[in-house]
Amino acid sequence: MDHGFDVDLAVIGSGPGGQKAAIMAAKLGHRVCVIDRLHMVGGVCVNTGTIPSKTLREAVVYLTGMQMRDLYGASYRVKSDITIGDLLARLQHVIGRETEVVRAQLLRNHIELIGGMAAFTDPHTLSVEVDGGTQHRTVTAAKIVIATGTTPARPPHIEFDGTRILDSDQILTLDHVPDSLVVVGAGVIGVEYASIFAALGTRVTLVEKRPRMLEFCDPELIESLKFHLRDQGMSFRFGEEVASVASSGHGTITTLASGKKIAAEVVMYSAGRQGATARLDLPKAGLTADDRGRLVVDENYRTAVEHVYAVGDVIGFPALAATSMDQGRLAASHAFDEPANELRDLQPIGIYTIPELSYCGRTEEDLTSEAVPFEVGISRYRELARGQIVGDPYGMLKLIVHSETRHLLGVHVFGTSATELVHIGQAIMGCGGTIDYLVDTVLNYPTLSEAYKVAALDATNKMRAVDRLTSVIGVD
Ligand SMILES: Cc1cc2nc3c(=O)[nH]c(=O)nc-3n(C[C@H](O)[C@H](O)[C@H](O)COP(=O)(O)OP(=O)(O)OC[C@H]3O[C@@H](n4cnc5c(N)ncnc54)[C@H](O)[C@@H]3O)c2cc1C
Numbered sequence: 001m002d003h004g005f006d007v008d009l010a011v012i013g014s015g016p017g018g019q020k021a022a023i024m025a026a027k028l029g030h031r032v033c034v035i036d037r038l039h040m041v042g043g044v045c046v047n048t049g050t051i052p053s054k055t056l057r058e059a060v061v062y063l064t065g066m067q068m069r070d071l072y073g074a075s076y077r078v079k080s081d082i083t084i085g086d087l088l089a090r091l092q093h094v095i096g097r098e099t100e101v102v103r104a105q106l107l108r109n110h111i112e113l114i115g116g117m118a119a120f121t122d123p124h125t126l127s128v129e130v131d132g133g134t135q136h137r138t139v140t141a142a143k144i145v146i147a148t149g150t151t152p153a154r155p156p157h158i159e160f161d162g163t164r165i166l167d168s169d170q171i172l173t174l175d176h177v178p179d180s181l182v183v184v185g186a187g188v189i190g191v192e193y194a195s196i197f198a199a200l201g202t203r204v205t206l207v208e209k210r211p212r213m214l215e216f217c218d219p220e221l222i223e224s225l226k227f228h229l230r231d232q233g234m235s236f237r238f239g240e241e242v243a244s245v246a247s248s249g250h251g252t253i254t255t256l257a258s259g260k261k262i263a264a265e266v267v268m269y270s271a272g273r274q275g276a277t278a279r280l281d282l283p284k285a286g287l288t289a290d291d292r293g294r295l296v297v298d299e300n301y302r303t304a305v306e307h308v309y310a311v312g313d314v315i316g317f318p319a320l321a322a323t324s325m326d327q328g329r330l331a332a333s334h335a336f337d338e339p340a341n342e343l344r345d346l347q348p349i350g351i352y353t354i355p356e357l358s359y360c361g362r363t364e365e366d367l368t369s370e371a372v373p374f375e376v377g378i379s380r381y382r383e384l385a386r387g388q389i390v391g392d393p394y395g396m397l398k399l400i401v402h403s404e405t406r407h408l409l410g411v412h413v414f415g416t417s418a419t420e421l422v423h424i425g426q427a428i429m430g431c432g433g434t435i436d437y438l439v440d441t442v443l444n445y446p447t448l449s450e451a452y453k454v455a456a457l458d459a460t461n462k463m464r465a466v467d468r469l470t471s472v473i474g475v476d
Pocket residue numbers: 012013014015016017018035036037040041042043044045046048049050051053054116117118119147148149150168189276279280311312313314319320321322323324325352
């Protein structure tokens with residue numbers, strides 16, 4: 001590498017994308033630094049996003065005892081009066097441990113962690129406002145990876161006060177569990193937090209301007225989710241936009257464009273996120289961001305400036321921790337001429353609502369619009385021995401199978417362990433497998449994985465019935 005620079009690679013941001021870019025470059029023998037504020041080591045992922053929300057969910061599922069109510073009755077609780085302290089204790093423990101893991105991984109790969117916020121002063125030079133803001137440090141780098149992630153989008157006409165009107169980062173600073181909550185925006189963040197608070201007994205109203213929530217998911221699974229959320233007292237306002245939110249010490253009033261008013265103790269905005277590029281002084285590097293703060297990259301995660309890469313949420317869709325990690329690894333591989341394969345198209349989506357859902361591959365709607373003939377096989381957890389044992393009578397797994405080639409085209413799971421189970425279907429699809437693999441394979445019993453076998457047999461039975469009648473009736 002060019003030894004005229006302080007480091008071979010400077011990474012801005014220590015979230016999943018930045019970490020893996022840095023480690024890949026270090027493994028290739030390069031001098032690397034990662035720049036982030038020290039209280040944000042691990043990124044949005046560890047500190048305000050994925051890990052806190054998933055830990056909160058786990059704490060709520062455990063403490064409410066809700067997953068055991070099918071077995072022990074509707075009044076079953078592990079703890080009757082759940083306080084924010086009960087929830088935060090677990091949150092702080094997990095965040096602390098995860099931060100240590102990230103720091104240790106950077107250290108053992110000899111990556112320097114510089115605490116502060118970076119901005120470009122020229123295309124190869126970063127000025128770091130060292131934590132606290134009194135000192136600046138300059139770092140020159142041959143290559144730079146921007147992995148600065150996102151911050152919650154805040155509509156300018158809404159007065160966020162951090163106690164009554166919050167964004168989805170601030171929800172983690174609540175000092176008590178609210179009696180009532182309006183969630184604005186039914187994207188993944190909104191629906192996950194709405195379901196967590198509903199499980200805690202908060203009366204939640206979910207407002208979404210689109211006619212449906214989570215439109216990219218299988219509608220049957222979303223119907224099941226909505227049924228459960230309604231059962232926990234949640235109200236939905238779809239096709240409605242928020243016009244204003246007013247608050248006082250007594251509570252909030254959310255006024256919708258349709259004229260309806262909703263009273264609630266707290267309002268949480270989860271109406272999208274904005275690329276964190278405003279503080280980077282991008283023009284000094286010869287770069288510009290779009291109107292949502294995001295950067296455009298090519299297939300190798302390279303920006304318009306040849307030695308500057310961008311990965312993770314700052315480049316937009318799919319904006320997931322798992323994809324961000326691989327993007328980081330691939331960007332560093334490209335930057336240092338290490339051969340690497342592109343990511344496969346088959347990526348799973350996991351939505352950690354209570355209950356959770358997950359899918360991989362095609363949906364019935366997609367295939368119908370493309371006139372691809374398919375059959376569906378369904379397994380319901382209530383008919384699986386493991387479903388009874390874990391007390392999940394509502395879970396289901398749906399397989400979508402090509403009716404002619406018998407290839408598995410999609411897998412959709414709702415209920416306990418959906419986000420884990422989906423990977424079996426992903427592996428079969430990734431290897432170009434057919435439904436016959438599942439029919440001919442013995443799976444452990446009693447397990448939830450058995451759902452694959454049951455759903456495969458269901459699809460096979462339906463396809464056989466069609467074949468038989470087709471030949472009897474003489475249909476082409
Ligand atoms: C509430 C919530 C729940 C989520 N749940 C999931 C989930 O269940 N599964 C999933 O896959 N994904 C989930 N995500 C998305 C996931 O967190 C992101 O995809 C992932 O964190 C993006 O990683 P990243 O590398 O882009 O960096 P980020 O994790 O976004 O971190 C970026 C870092 O860059 C730093 N930074 C910004 N500007 C500068 C600067 N100028 N100088 C130095 N440092 C800077 C920030 O301080 C931050 O630490 C969730 C997100 C949120 C908000």
